[in-house]
Amino acid sequence: MGVGYGLRGELIAVGTELLWGDRADTNTLVLSKALADLGIEVAAKTLVGDAENDLARILSDAMARTSLVILTGGMGATHDDVTTRVVAKVAGRRLTLRDEVLADLRDTYRRRGRDVPPSAERQALLPARAEVLPNPVGTAPGFRLTHEGVEIIALPGVPSEMRAIFEASVAPRLAERTGGAPAFPRRTVQTFGLGEVAIDERVENLVRAAECEVGLLASPKGVELRLRAMGKERTRERLDRIVDEIRRRLGDAVYAVDGRTMETVVGDLLSARGWTVAVAESCTGGLVGHRLTEVPGSSRYFLGGWVTYDNRAKTEWLGVDPSLLAAHGAVSEPVAAMMAEGARRTAGCDLALALTGIAGPEGGSPDKPVGTLVVGLASSSGTMTGRWRFYGPRSETKLAFSQYGLDTLRRFLIGAPPLSLDARPREGEPAQVKGRQG
Amino acid sequence: MGVGYGLRGELIAVGTELLWGDRADTNTLVLSKALADLGIEVAAKTLVGDAENDLARILSDAMARTSLVILTGGMGATHDDVTTRVVAKVAGRRLTLRDEVLADLRDTYRRRGRDVPPSAERQALLPARAEVLPNPVGTAPGFRLTHEGVEIIALPGVPSEMRAIFEASVAPRLAERTGGAPAFPRRTVQTFGLGEVAIDERVENLVRAAECEVGLLASPKGVELRLRAMGKERTRERLDRIVDEIRRRLGDAVYAVDGRTMETVVGDLLSARGWTVAVAESCTGGLVGHRLTEVPGSSRYFLGGWVTYDNRAKTEWLGVDPSLLAAHGAVSEPVAAMMAEGARRTAGCDLALALTGIAGPEGGSPDKPVGTLVVGLASSSGTMTGRWRFYGPRSETKLAFSQYGLDTLRRFLIGAPPLSLDARPREGEPAQVKGRQG
Incomplete structure (x- = not known):
């Protein structure tokens, strides 16, 4: 919920390519974080192309809603760079050539061994009476002006230049304006x-x-x-x-x-006990192993595993009884249990996790619909299995399956009960259920 | 440059988290592409929090600028989901309970074996006379209404649901409105x-x-x-x-x-020949198998594989000679070749790909720095190896390694020369180099 006190502002990113949908704008992400750290709330951000009329209306509307507007982009030397012209128009000011900016431009180009191209001199045209925000790392400066009580700050779109100007000239001034308001933790x-x-x-x-x-x-x-x-x-x-x-x-x-991944959590729990783990994956195709090895140093506890995508691999590599496969199908508790036990025995590790399921879109049946997952977890205290269901496209289903598998490990390691309602110890082999931890 | 003809519209994404700078909004990217395909230009897109007043002003302003506004997000069952309320308010309509939506909700929950939580029934409240846009893959429907000549379309923020509704109910109607304007190909x-x-x-x-x-x-x-x-x-x-x-x-x-993935390309090449493949992964931890199995129907050609993260796994599961490991180290051509050959022999497949490398950040040495990858590819015509180097953090390195591995398969299957300058046939076993295709 928006809160009605403290300084709030809006962001506008200018550039037609931002509207193509190829990739996200990152400047407004950076600015959002930087403003939150200053205790300034971003109420909205708008991405608009480099058409003058569009930008003029977007800017006018934003100025009617808020008292702080920060623009990025459209500040370069080409004809498509419309931001400065539009701000001048909306604020009712002429563009004036700034000698000090032109001198800086010439200096920057001279240091690079070149003359200022005529088109680049455009960057020295700024709205009358706007404050110049020098660019410590490039050519186009930013500027700042106030119109009818609204502070307008315009910054170039090159990320490194935007950041440099923001840090040098914008952040300190905004901090004064907020009067030391606390950040938004x-x-x-x-x-x-x-x-x-x-x-x-x-x-x-x-x-x-x-x-x-x-x-x-x-x-x-x-x-x-x-x-x-x-x-x-x-x-x-x-x-x-x-x-x-x-x-x-x-x-x-x-x-x-605070963003720790499931694979990091599981890895730390394994490390704390000095335990090792192996995986036997069918439907996830290697994703659980991939995720476990995203963690630097995972070789301390992750031995490796099998991707037994084909049923023959399940029997030949992990010793799953072909008669069990025939009787129960690959996606079944007895098969998941034997996969886990085969992996644990062959790898000689403390824990082995097996996953077998139907990621779709084909392969489902009435009693085993697409999205069905069965996991097995073998440990020194026996083997438990769990059954789960996820609804989504193939790729999301595989990701959810891997998360359920890793969460099964996590819950076992902290002594929490299994997640699935269907999760139950395998017959005759009670699962180890330890006391809950904090 | 904005183009001054054809239908134009604006997008509004609703969700406070979109303004935090943690991550980019992806829904408006997807919508931008879909609209461009329909010949509709997106003039602007705005991200706004779930504060009712903020959204109401943003929406009103957008409606004054354009004749088509598509909103995503803020359509769920929680108290923060404000979009429906705000659209109703701005369009001057009451919220009415839609029996057909409620029936659909109950049906969806029943199929999942659950009752509709009271709060979820909120999703059946829609602005009076709005057209319901059914949700084929989830619970919250979208809706569509016209107010003072502006078409307003509201879609849920869950990406898969937004896409499904857009494709089923929005795109066909918009195509009518544009009257076959050329897309931006x-x-x-x-x-x-x-x-x-x-x-x-x-x-x-x-x-x-x-x-x-x-x-x-x-x-x-x-x-x-x-x-x-x-x-x-x-x-x-x-x-x-x-x-x-x-x-x-x-x-x-x-x-x-046009966005086909490397794993799809490799899968199609394998399918065309009727060949099977297995993988032996060390540094990638299962990522190559995961990627191959992202393709529906990959069980036709992907048998499975081994994640031999630990050296013991390389020797015990794949028969890598321990003396080779001792002499050359795990990241070496002889070991990659033996991994591939062991995998091909054990799996009984046409091709086997092995990857061994150093993903970092630890484990590098002067002659085998972090980012070094060695691959082996075993086939009926012998075994070839390739060496490559990537510079980046661990996660990107693993991804690049998997891409290089899959590209090695692709190049072999189309008869192209290997990519790596260092790639060479293993001594005494000439690699099969076929005539170039395409």
Whole structure:
């Protein structure tokens, strides 16, 4: 929820290529973070092409909504660079040639052994009475002016130049304007196994009461809560207390905070015990091994694994009984268990995780629909299996399967109960269920 | 440059987290592309938080500028989901409960074996007389209404749901509205093994001469050329001719066009020959197998593989001679060759690819620095090896390694020479070099 005090502003990025959909604009991401650190809230950001009329209307509308507008891009030496002209027009000012900017331009070019191309001299034309914001790393300067109570700051679109000018000339002045308002501290809580609605129901009253903004972000890896302290007393300590309370309410579903990955969490738990792990993957094709090895130093606990995509690989490499495959099918608890046990025995490791499932889009059946996953986890205390279901396209399904597999390892390592309602110890082999940890 | 004819529209993405600078919004990228394909130009896009007042002003302003506004996000079941309320308010309409939406919601939840949570029923409240845009893959529907000559389309923020609704219910209607205006044809040429500067030198004069915009995008998967036909005669045929000429100039470095993935290309080449493949991965940890199995139907040619992260796994599972490991180290041509041969023999497949390298950040040495990769490729005609180097952080290095491995398969399958300068047949076993195709 937007909060109605403190300085707020809007961002405008100028450039037709930003509207193609090929790639995201990064300048406004950088500016958003930098402004949050100054205690300034970004209310909106707009991407617009380099058509003068479009930009003029976008800028006018933004100026009617807010008291601070920062533009990036459209400040170069070509005809398509319209930002300076448009700002001058909207603010009702002439463009005037700035001798000091021209001298700087000539100096910069001279140091590079060249004359200023005539078109580049355009960059010395700035709206009358605008303050020049010198460019320490390039040629095009930024500028700053105030029109009808709205502060307008224009910066070039080259990321390094934008950052350099912002840090040298913009941030200090904005800090004065906010009068030392605190930053907006931010934290992330990552969960797996709870839906957005379930999470919202458990934390809604908390974040409402605590002047804390929360965004829920669902992905195949679970639901992330992105928290930002709001209000006048937006201290890191207060946000930390909220995170603690959220962790208490969501329990074992919280696998990490502040962006640690599931594979890092699992790796640290394995390292802490000095245990080793191997994987036997069917439907995920190697993704679990890939994720475990994204962590530097994972060779301490990850021995390796098998991608037994074909059924013959399951029997020949891991010793899965062909009669079990025939009787239950590849996606079944007995097969997942034998894959895990075969992997653990052959690799000689403490834990082995097996995954077998149907990633789709083909291969489903009424009792084993696309999205069905069965995992097996073999340890010194026996083998347990779990069954799960995910709804999504193939690639997301594989990612979700890998997350469920890694989360099964995590839950086993912290002594938490398995996630799946269907998860159960294999017959005659009780799963080790340890006391819960914090 | 903005083009002054044809239908234009604006996009609004709703979600406070979009303003935090953590990550870019992808929905508006997808929509921008889809609209360009329909010949609709996106004049601007705005990202705004889920504060009702902010969104109401942004939406009103956009409606004053354009005749088509598409919103994404803020359509879920939680209290932060403000889009529907705000559109109703701005368009002066009540929210009404739609029985048919509620029935769909109940049906979707029932199929998943659950009741509709009371809060989720909120999703059946839509502005009066708005047309429901059914959600084929999730719960929250979109909707469409016209207010004072402006068409407003609201779609959920979950990317897969947004896409599904857009394709089913939005694109066909917009196509009617544009009356068959020409699209802005776009194509992509994907290369691996050439740098940006080398590509620029070979194609610069070509794209200058044609009315064609080109952007080069470098990543660990190679360099992509993104092309868009401009001008009034922006025909697909003209762009196709440019692409053909670019392919001719860049040769075997072009592995795909228009977004086909390397794993799809390799899969199609394997399918065409009826060949099978297995992988033996060390440094990539399973990533090559994961990528091969991203392709639906890959079980036809992908048997599986080994992740031999630990040296013991290399010797015990693949039969790599321990004395070779001791003499040459794990990252060496003899070991890569034996891994590939062991994998091919054990899996009984036509081709086997092995990868061994140093993903970093630790583990490098003066003669085998971080970023060194050695691959082995075993086939009926012998085993060849290749050595390569990539410079980047661990995760990008693994991705680049997997791309090099898959490209090695591709080049072998089309009879192109290996990419690496160091690539050479193993001693005494001549690699099969077929005549070049295409």
